[in-house]
Amino acid sequence: MAAGNCQQTGHNIQPPQTKDEPMQGRVAGRVAIVTGSGSVGPGIGNGRASAITYAREGARVMLVDLDLAAAQATEAMIRDEGGDCFCFEADVSDAGDCGRIARECVARYGRIDILHNNVGIEIPGGLTETTAEDWDRTMAVNLKSIFLLCKEVVPYMEEQGGGAIVNISSINAIRTLPALSLAYAVSKAGIIAFTRDVAVEYADRGIRVNAVLPGMMATPFVVGALTEAYGGDVEAMMARRDKLCPMGRQGDGWDVARLSLFLASDEASYITGAAMVVDGAQTARI
Numbered sequence: 001m002a003a004g005n006c007q008q009t010g011h012n013i014q015p016p017q018t019k020d021e022p023m024q025g026r027v028a029g030r031v032a033i034v035t036g037s038g039s040v041g042p043g044i045g046n047g048r049a050s051a052i053t054y055a056r057e058g059a060r061v062m063l064v065d066l067d068l069a070a071a072q073a074t075e076a077m078i079r080d081e082g083g084d085c086f087c088f089e090a091d092v093s094d095a096g097d098c099g100r101i102a103r104e105c106v107a108r109y110g111r112i113d114i115l116h117n118n119v120g121i122e123i124p125g126g127l128t129e130t131t132a133e134d135w136d137r138t139m140a141v142n143l144k145s146i147f148l149l150c151k152e153v154v155p156y157m158e159e160q161g162g163g164a165i166v167n168i169s170s171i172n173a174i175r176t177l178p179a180l181s182l183a184y185a186v187s188k189a190g191i192i193a194f195t196r197d198v199a200v201e202y203a204d205r206g207i208r209v210n211a212v213l214p215g216m217m218a219t220p221f222v223v224g225a226l227t228e229a230y231g232g233d234v235e236a237m238m239a240r241r242d243k244l245c246p247m248g249r250q251g252d253g254w255d256v257a258r259l260s261l262f263l264a265s266d267e268a269s270y271i272t273g274a275a276m277v278v279d280g281a282q283t284a285r286i
């Protein structure tokens with residue numbers, strides 16, 4: 001679409017920004033930690049897209065992942081574009097690792113401005129199928145990890161006079177989806193409550209905390225976690241998920257990244273304690 005004035009309204013219409021277009025330094029000079037910055041499969045997941053987006057917008061990025069090779073793939077993509085980042089192997093469900101993440105970031109970059117909590121796992125199943133172990137693991141990886149890492153990072157942000165935290169939840173926190181994942185849904189709902197309470201606690205200290213609720217996104221995460229729950233055929237699953245979306249298509253990692261970038265940037269300086277969907281109207285319809 002060419003840029004120009006809309007004949008009907010006279011408004012200036014700009015073409016949508018493409019996924020590869022460099023943007024405008026919206027987090028220039030900032031330091032970001034992105035957890036789960038690799039991807040469980042080939043392609044661009046939510047964490048990878050967010051890490052690349054922060055780097056494109058001028059942040060120096062610490063790439064945390066349990067799978068070092070996955071983080072290194074993201075590192076290569078960022079460095080290819082001239083960005084500044086480094087990888088750090090850690091399990092965010094481990095308290096000791098969370099302490100190491102915060103200390104290493106400050107040791108390398110001197111500060112922490114943005115904490116992007118992306119790590120999440122989904123073990124499909126309702127009450128019958130979900131085991132106590134599935135429940136505990138999901139809570140530890142999806143929810144306790146955010147608590148642990150915030151406890152380590154927030155004191156640095158407080159000392160600096162501020163910071164922004166973006167927690168990746170899911171629309172499954174507020175809606176029941178076709179493939180039941182009970183533990184996952186409850187953990188993602190917990191993220192919203194955590195976000196709200198910590199946002200209020202730190203509102204007068206310049207630390208903003210927001211949650212992003214992605215809808216159905218076509219990412220390697222979905223292929224890994226849900227193919228079986230949709231009958232085992234990836235193509236059929238993706239087609240079904242596209243159909244379930246009011247826009248006729250799923251979103252992708254870049255959609256999650258752009259909302260996260262906005263929330264992490266000064267453009268969102270009066271937004272804290274919010275839970276925002278990026279879902280192509282899925283929750284609006286259900």
Ligand SMILES: NC(=O)c1ccc[n+]([C@@H]2O[C@H](COP(=O)([O-])OP(=O)(O)OC[C@H]3O[C@@H](n4cnc5c(N)ncnc54)[C@H](O)[C@@H]3O)[C@@H](O)[C@H]2O)c1
Nearest residue numbers: 036038039040045046047066070091092120170214217221
């Ligand atoms: N794709 C969707 O449809 C969708 C929808 C709603 C929410 N989400 C959320 O988005 C996030 C996933 O995004 P993604 O595409 O980056 O996922 P992903 O599964 O590709 O994971 C990214 C990385 O997280 C790492 N990881 C897993 N456990 C870890 C741990 N304990 N410590 C450190 N790293 C760990 C993996 O090694 C992987 O490289 C999750 O929180 C998920 O719940 C996804």
